[in-house]
Amino acid sequence: MTENVDCVIIGAGVVGLACGAALAAAGHEVLVLEAAKCIGGETSSRNSEVIHAGIYYDAGSLKARLCRSGRDRLYAYCADRSIPHRRLGKLIVAESKAQEAKLRDIDAAAQANSVHNLEWISANDIAQMEPLIQGHAALFSPSTGIVDSHALMLALEGDLSTMGGMVVLAAPVVGGAVNDRGLVLRIGGNEPMTLHARTVINAAGLKAQSVALSISGVPAATIPPLHYAIGHYYRMGGRTPFSHLVYPVPEDGGLGVHLTLDLGGQAKFGPDVRWIDTVDYAFDDSQREAFVAAIRRYYPALDAERLTADYTGIRPKLSGPGMPAADFRVDDVRVHGVTGLINLFGIESPGLTASLAIGDLVASLVKR
Structure with a gap:
């Protein structure tokens, strides 16, 4: 028996x-x-x-637009729902005079993205703000912060439930087909079922491409290649001497091994960027020395014995090693020709910051 549903979202991230x-x-x-x-x-x-300010992205890109609007929406939403968050501010540190030009490029990108509140910080100012951080110069972003991502997701799930929606766990989409009334999805798990939906939003993250490929009638040529980049995070034990986030200038594939703080005030470092072929979250400590060296470029007093392996994360990237960074893909009927389907591809950073704005965009596309 096939159940009929107005709208199905694939993926509860x-x-x-x-x-x-x-x-x-x-x-x-x-x-x-x-x-x-x-x-x-x-x-x-x-x-x-x-919570990113929206600094680094190409002007006019979805990442730039959705990060900027998502940032403001997210701060307001967190305040309204009492979701733990903190606007700490971030230092982007140039370790030498040679890197100052990169800071100027970042500042220009921020201006093009309507982020006008970055402040230039001298080496003396860095020492005043963060005495253990060493750098030639820095940009300070007062709009950058942190958020409890799990509390945010629980709040969104609560909103969904209050408005009559439902989340079903352990319900993988194993295939489907396009028909003249929408899409038919085959659901696996302990209670397999078939659903007919007028609208389907493919928000499956790391599995978004494989989900799209499993739906007969979606042109394979409209599904972009997927590249996996794993990042490792180390936690620093003991009392934290920092009060701001600290980033180096960006590197290929990411924003560099940076210092962040959790809401309990503990410091963690990461992520690095390592290209992999399959989803495997195992922590590989073999490049610890390179990781420590990257941190010491801006935090030379680091005691490496205080670092412990914490966790890994994998980013669903649309561009591979040495390729220019790709934008988010929010593909509707104009891209793939399938009425009622929206594919979200390459939703990596700043996806958390942009999440509410992405939701608004998807809702507007469905309405249209």
Whole structure:
């Protein structure tokens, strides 16, 4: 027997839940399907939990636009729902005179993205703000902060439930087909079922491409290649001597091994960037020396004995090693020709920051 549902979201990470809450608020009957046994167990919870200001991205890109609007929406949402968060501010540190030009490029990118509150910080000012951080110069971003990503997802799930929506766990999409009334999805798990949906939002993150490929009628040529980049995080034991986030200038594939703080005030460092072929969250400590060296470029007094392996996260990237960074993909009928389907591809950083804005965008596309 086939059940009929107005709108199905595939993936209960922060973006899937934000899309579900936005669609439910617009009056849709919403069912969120999650292959795992918990919400947000992959990309949404294996990251730095940073609220980004919207500095680095290409002007006019989805990343730039959605990060900037998502940042403001997220701070307001967290304040309204009493979700733990903190606007700490971030230093982007140039370790030498040679890197100052890169800071100027970052400042120019921020201006192009309507982020006008960056402040130039001298070496003396760095020492005043963070005495243990060493650098030639820095940019200070007062709009950068941190958030409890799990509390955020629980709040979104609560909003969805309040508006009549539902999250179903351990319900992987194993295939489907396009028909003249929407899409038919085959759901696996302990209670297999078939669902007919007028609208399907593919927010499956690391599995978004494989989900799209499993649906007959979705042109394979419209599904971009996927590249996995794993990042490792180390936690620093003992009392934390820092009060701000600290980033080096960006590197290929990421923002560099940076210092962040959790809401309890403990310091952690990461992520690095290592390209992998399969999803495997095992922690590989073999490059610890390189990791420590990267941190000591801006924190030379680091006692490496205080670092302990913490966790890893994998980013669903649309560009591989040495390639220019790719934008988010929010593909509707204009891209793939399938009415009622929206594919979200490459939703990596700043996806957490942009999540509410992505939900608003998806809701507006469904309405149109």
